[in-house]
Amino acid sequence: MISERVTGGRVxxxxxxxxxEIxxxxxxxARSTYYPDGVPQDDFDWAEAWRGSIERPDGHVLCVVEQGRIVGIASFRTPEDASTxxxxxxQFHVDPDRWRSGLGTALHTACVEEWRADGKRTAVLDxxxxNTRAQAFYARQGWVPDPENPPVEGDHHLDLRFSVPGE
Known part of the structure; x- marks a missing residue:
């Protein structure tokens, strides 16, 4: 697990x-930017959900810090129904005020490094x-539509897959 990585003045x-809470x-x-009718579950206790994600023994939450402020986050783990x-x-979010600054790419690179170190060969997301902006970002990083989970009529999410490069 990454304890700390400094890249381009970012931690x-x-x-x-x-x-x-932060x-x-x-x-x-970040989510408010791509839900045209408002964020679903806006009354949900997201701080408690994030605390749970951070404290999960099988989960990882990375954050990007610039000038003492968290400006990017990524949450990942091995899903219960998948191979090890x-x-x-x-979750993968960059502060909207910091889009197109390289933060997302740096955070994605840190995720890939951790996945590789953990022996992961494939990553998935929905x-x-x-959220066409995020879809374009993921495509630039090498994510492709997941052939095992093609789009389903009426679903609001697309499943993507990433091959974690070897050493």
């Missing part, structure tokens, strides 16, 4: 439970169909 490190706020602001060589990226 990428494991998130702390005490940061759950992470939940960033998560909400697969990791699922559950992305909201209206």
């Amino acid at each position: 990428i490190r494991t998130a702390l439970p005490a940061e759950a 992470i939940a706020d960033l998560h909400f602001r 060589e697969t990791v699922k990226l559950f 992305v909201h169909v209206d």
